[in-house]
Amino acid sequence: MKIAVCMKQVPDSETKIVIKEGGKWIDDTGVNYIINPYDEFAIEEALRIQEKAGGEVIAVSLGPDRSINAIRTALAMGVHSGIHIKTSTMYIGLSAAKLLAEALKPLNADLILFGKQAIDDDNMQIGPMVAELLNLPAVTVVSKLTITHTGGTAEREIEGGKEIIEFSLPAVVTAQKGLNEPRYPSLKGMMMAKSKPITSLTPAEIVSGITIIGIEYPPKRQAGKIFTTGADAVPDVVRLLREEAKAV
Amino acid sequence: MSSNVAFFIEIRDGLIRNCSYEAVTAARTIAGELGGTPVGIALGNGFSDSLSAFGEYGIPEIITVDRPELTLYAPELYTAAFVHCVKRIAPAVIIMTATAMGKDLAPRAAARLNIELISDSISYKMNNGKIEAIKPIFAGKARITVTSQSSIQFVTMRPKAVSPAKSTAVSCQVLASDFDPASIAVRVRTKEVIKTGSGKADLTEADVIVSGGRGLQEPKNFGILEQLAETINAVVGASRAVVDAGWRPHSDQVGQTGKTVSPNLYIAIGISGAIQHLAGMSSSKCIVAVNKDPEASIFKIADYGIVGDLFAIVPKLNEEFKKLLASS
Numbered sequence: 140m141k142i143a144v145c146m147k148q149v150p151d152s153e154t155k156i157v158i159k160e161g162g163k164w165i166d167d168t169g170v171n172y173i174i175n176p177y178d179e180f181a182i183e184e185a186l187r188i189q190e191k192a193g194g195e196v197i198a199v200s201l202g203p204d205r206s207i208n209a210i211r212t213a214l215a216m217g218v219h220s221g222i223h224i225k226t227s228t229m230y231i232g233l234s235a236a237k238l239l240a241e242a243l244k245p246l247n248a249d250l251i252l253f254g255k256q257a258i259d260d261d262n263m264q265i266g267p268m269v270a271e272l273l274n275l276p277a278v279t280v281v282s283k284l285t286i287t288h289t290g291g292t293a294e295r296e297i298e299g300g301k302e303i304i305e306f307s308l309p310a311v312v313t314a315q316k317g318l319n320e321p322r323y324p325s326l327k328g329m330m331m332a333k334s335k336p337i338t339s340l341t342p343a344e345i346v347s348g349i350t351i352i353g354i355e356y357p358p359k360r361q362a363g364k365i366f367t368t369g370a371d372a373v374p375d376v377v378r379l380l381r382e383e384a385k386a387v
Numbered sequence: 388m389s390s391n392v393a394f395f396i397e398i399r400d401g402l403i404r405n406c407s408y409e410a411v412t413a414a415r416t417i418a419g420e421l422g423g424t425p426v427g428i429a430l431g432n433g434f435s436d437s438l439s440a441f442g443e444y445g446i447p448e449i450i451t452v453d454r455p456e457l458t459l460y461a462p463e464l465y466t467a468a469f470v471h472c473v474k475r476i477a478p479a480v481i482i483m484t485a486t487a488m489g490k491d492l493a494p495r496a497a498a499r500l501n502i503e504l505i506s507d508s509i510s511y512k513m514n515n516g517k518i519e520a521i522k523p524i525f526a527g528k529a530r531i532t533v534t535s536q537s538s539i540q541f542v543t544m545r546p547k548a549v550s551p552a553k554s555t556a557v558s559c560q561v562l563a564s565d566f567d568p569a570s571i572a573v574r575v576r577t578k579e580v581i582k583t584g585s586g587k588a589d590l591t592e593a594d595v596i597v598s599g600g601r602g603l604q605e606p607k608n609f610g611i612l613e614q615l616a617e618t619i620n621a622v623v624g625a626s627r628a629v630v631d632a633g634w635r636p637h638s639d640q641v642g643q644t645g646k647t648v649s650p651n652l653y654i655a656i657g658i659s660g661a662i663q664h665l666a667g668m669s670s671s672k673c674i675v676a677v678n679k680d681p682e683a684s685i686f687k688i689a690d691y692g693i694v695g696d697l698f699a700i701v702p703k704l705n706e707e708f709k710k711l712l713a714s715s
Binding site for chain 2: 150152154156158163164165176232233236258259260261262263264265266267268270271272276277278279280282292295296297298299300301302303304305306307310316317348349350351352353354355356357360361362363364365366367368369370372373374376377378379380381384386387
């Protein structure tokens with residue numbers, strides 16, 4: 140089975156977000172970049188499927204030079220080879236999906252895995268967009284997955300319950316937290332990763348259809364009325380919720 | 388060039404979901420600014436008779452695909468049906484709510500229409516016919532204002548970002564589209580839907596949430612939160628700590644790696660207020676916190692806080708809310 144896993148390098152979730160002066164994104168000086176956590180579930184799932192079904196797992200990452208580190212980590216986890224789609228800037232939206240689809244198409248993978256969203260832009264678009272561009276079925280936000288050589292069953296969460304989905308291969312799946320427990324790269328894995336092949340692609344840059352015209356911090360919430368009298372404060376709080384906050 | 392605004396009416400179990408009234412409100416407002424007509428798109432099975440309610444939202448027309456093949460959500464059928472209806476309406480703008488269905492359908496439809504998608508927007512303003520949408524990034528630690536340069540501006544709104552508002556009533560015409568689902572090869576289908584939980588609203592759509600953390604000490608103590616939730620018609624949420632400990636399911640988790648919620652009232656019980664939790668609930672309209680630690684971070688953002696023993700406070704809250712609601 141040929142499995143492709145797409146991964147994005149994103150700032151660590153602990154990063155203190157500092158807006159770039161006069162810019163349209165964050166200031167990434169000193170930011171620690173990691174593999175998007177949801178993509179780690181995708182990588183782990185790919186490896187588990189490959190360990191059972193045989194075949195190979197290919198890591199694909201779209202981004203500037205530093206994105207190659209995401210691929211190296213995936214290789215250290217056990218992925219067999221990587222493709223780095225090198226771009227001078229960060230792409231989001233349909234243009235990112237187009238660049239990924241172009242690189243994925245010749246692979247003719249049986250299964251393409253993504254994390255459900257990138258924790259920087261929180262867009263949740265790329266997996267299903269790529270599926271559409273490659274004319275593949277997609278199952279998104281998957282918390283449980285079973286794959287055979289011809290198809291699969293997945294569970295995905297919806298409001299008030301879950302859907303049990305059946306699908307045929309080839310297909311795209313996007314991973315939700317809890318799909319699996321991603322492994323840590325072993326020391327042996329890190330050594331072996333050095334000799335695994337990474338192909339570098341430099342596609343022509345395309346114009347993004349999304350324009351970021353501004354960036355700001357969210358409004359700061361202030362502390363309100365804090366009572367230190369324990370249960371005695373309850374009647375006051377309930378009254379305030381009704382009369383002042385009109386919340387109940 | 389059209390200035391129509393298409394909006395998505397989400398149907399599940401043959402019923403119109405509340406998020407549809409958020410989408411219609413945004414669509415009608417935008418259509419008003421553009422001088423165009425808001426037109427609904429409804430997909431599913433067995434719902435067409437219940438659409439007249441949209442007349443009260445100022446909607447003159449809804450295009451439907453009401454077919455047995457669409458009983459359960461099927462990405463390929465819904466995408467094809469949705470795009471078919473969009474082409475018929477030829478809108479300048481498409482609005483959908485970013486529910487589980489919306490988040491699956493919108494990207495596919497956008498890619499098929501070769502247009503960008505602005506997803507999970509929390510607010511917007513119009514500027515010369517262009518939507519400037521604000522959306523959170525980095526789990527809400529920042530927000531960007533974005534515009535789409537595509538031929539159709541497609542925006543999904545975060546659930547509860549728009550308050551449904553009726554308008555001058557008009558007569559709403561329901562038109563069945565000629566889209567034929569049988570013409571589409573289906574490679575992914577919903578085999579079944581398993582309902583979990585108490586049948587209450589999903590956290591992302593709840594008006595009132597009572598959330599519990601490690602301060603509750605034991606899983607069974609969530610019982611006191613469930614009682615309070617019952618009294619004030621709330622949905623029970625949980626912090627990551629108690630989900631990781633196996634006390635509550637992941638679907639109850641509020642926070643950066645769980646759900647982002649924006650209820651009118653969020654009551655955090657025994658939750659310290661880690662940044663990752665705040666990321667999920669800081670856009671709640673009103674926040675109440677109960678914690679025995681006066682230094683707990685949650686008190687920095689709570690509108691009302693009570694420092695003390697939650698095991699005494701929560702039952703008292705239940706009692707006082709009961710009194711309040713009985714006297715109203």
